[in-house]
Amino acid sequence: xxxxxxxxxxxxxxxxxxxxxxxxxxxxxxxxxxxxxxxxxxxxxxxxxxxxxxxxxxxxxxxxxxxxxxxxxxxxxxxxxxxxxxxxxxxxxxxxxxxxxxxxxxxxxxxxx
Amino acid sequence: xxxxxxxxxxxxxxxxxxxxxxxxxxxxxxxxxxxxxxxxxxxxxxxxxxxxxxxxxxxxxxxxxxxxxxxxxxxxxxxxxxxxxxxxxxxxxxxxxxxxxxxxxxxxxxxxx
Numbered sequence: 001x002x003x004x005x006x007x008x009x010x011x012x013x014x015x016x017x018x019x020x021x022x023x024x025x026x027x028x029x030x031x032x033x034x035x036x037x038x039x040x041x042x043x044x045x046x047x048x049x050x051x052x053x054x055x056x057x058x059x060x061x062x063x064x065x066x067x068x069x070x071x072x073x074x075x076x077x078x079x080x081x082x083x084x085x086x087x088x089x090x091x092x093x094x095x096x097x098x099x100x101x102x103x104x105x106x107x108x109x110x111x112x113x
Numbered sequence: 114x115x116x117x118x119x120x121x122x123x124x125x126x127x128x129x130x131x132x133x134x135x136x137x138x139x140x141x142x143x144x145x146x147x148x149x150x151x152x153x154x155x156x157x158x159x160x161x162x163x164x165x166x167x168x169x170x171x172x173x174x175x176x177x178x179x180x181x182x183x184x185x186x187x188x189x190x191x192x193x194x195x196x197x198x199x200x201x202x203x204x205x206x207x208x209x210x211x212x213x214x215x216x217x218x219x220x221x222x223x224x225x226x
Contacts, residue, residue, distance in 0.1 A: 035215075043219050044217060052212065091156065099209050100158070101146070101215060105155035
């Protein structure tokens, strides 16, 4: 079965600090992509960052970076210099060939001013 | 470039009725996927259409159906509504490859009373 687990339903971080959101997944496939999406109160899911499973190098997008451990099937998101606008629900997901995507249950991030 | 458009944004229906939700993808995207989002369950995959053909299907009862038109616009239909169908329904479009990120609409909030 294809599953994605986000073990932290809620997280909080002080503004300007760093926070790491955890994600583990289970798949027998070798070729896949990993994604982090952000869903603010406006409900629109926004792509934050993506990682190719065949690449060893961790993806980085401005203040957002990932720690991808393929053997451990772990894909955590690090947010540096947290801003108030980062407050949202964050979903981890992976996509398989055939365009099938699987999502975790989300982590609600609160940014404390 | 216009984003993914979902209509309506809110819908209130009575148990036993049926409902149709609409999704217009980003221009050039041939894949449209539908997800059901409920608190604690995250995003559950309903189905995906590519070039008017259903390519993938999630584990939902036959009351949930969809279709895609030649202009890639998609509709989702739920018949014989149940209270448990109350959810946020998200539509996402993409180029249809697993490494193509999904682009989401704002969703339709369905409430069944």
